[in-house]
Amino acid sequence: MATSQNPARTYRDQRARRAALAAAIVTAITLALVLNANVTRVHAVGAFSSLRAPGEAAFIAGHRGDKTVAPENTLEALSHALNSAADYVETDVQLTADGIPVLMHDWTVDRTTNGTGPVWKYTYEELAALDAGSWFGDEFAGASVPTLERFLNLLRWSTKNAILELKGSWTDSQVTLVADLIALNGVSDHVIIGSFDIMTLQALQRVSPELPGMLIVRDIIGDPGELAAAAGAVALVTSKAAITRDPELVQRVHDAGLGILIYTLNDSETWSDAVSLGVDGIVTDRPAELGQWIAREFTKPADLPFATRRGSGD
Secondary structure, three states: OOOOOOHHHHHHHHHHHHHHHHHHHHHHHHHHHHHHHHHHHHHHHHHHOOOOOOOOOOEEEEEOOOOOOOOOOOHHHHHHHHOOOOOEEEEEEEEOOOOOEEEOOOOEOOOOOOOOOEHHHOOHHHHHOOOOOOOOOHHHOOOOOOEHHHHHHHHHOOOOEEEEEEOOOOOHHHHHHHHHHHHHOOOHHHEEEEEOOHHHHHHHHHHOOOOOEEEEOOOOOOOHHHHHHHHOOOEEEEEHHHHHHOOOHHHHHHHOOOEEEEEOOOOHHHHHHHHHHOOOEEEEOOHHHHHHHHHHHOOOOOOOOOOOOOOOOO
């Protein structure tokens, strides 16, 4: 015969077990956030040398190269940015049907080539045959959609750095394709990976934790440290609207040991507003003009992000 149990005691035991389990879960999450925050702080200092103070000149990131002088995300636009005052060149990475990382912002090729349809439906050979320059100007007729590998080869011999935005959601194996190209070109310590997708940045942490990541968000709600820790990010990239609505946001991000970049600012008024709040970087379509403005208005800090790179023999 089964031994009878006291219902009240059983209920108390169940409540106690649930309470203990809940406490263990909370402790584990808290410990993970604390540990991740510490790692992020170390990596942020490594990636950005130092975080900016209000009024100190931000670094410049050329958005899709220099879009004012050449068609975006072409080698021509990227080369102009690499030879400008920009500290970083930002570009967008997608995969072709045959798994080749290429530089293209839009999901379709319609706006910036003479083709139609989504990037992922094209093999690289098909994509390379498109004209990616005529829409901008006749002098760029025949410009092609570049591979990530070609851009990294340019970056290898430059004194500049790159932000690679991985468009959409990427698996571990897909992120590995990009990480391997970065390593093969010897630029691992001069590239930051950006994404709107937390899972993509988590994949980056699994397959190549030495590459710093930045989470791109249109707005930052709640604790920026927890948000960055969830993605394993060293910095947050957000909109002008976010810091206009919440001027103390920049300081909270810095207090969490994180860098903060603002996109996409193209005039002196917005540049001045961003610098006055102490943002670390400004993403702009006009890197040459921003460089001239900073030269007039500010003394750039000596410890620019990723201080000057390798020699030609590296």
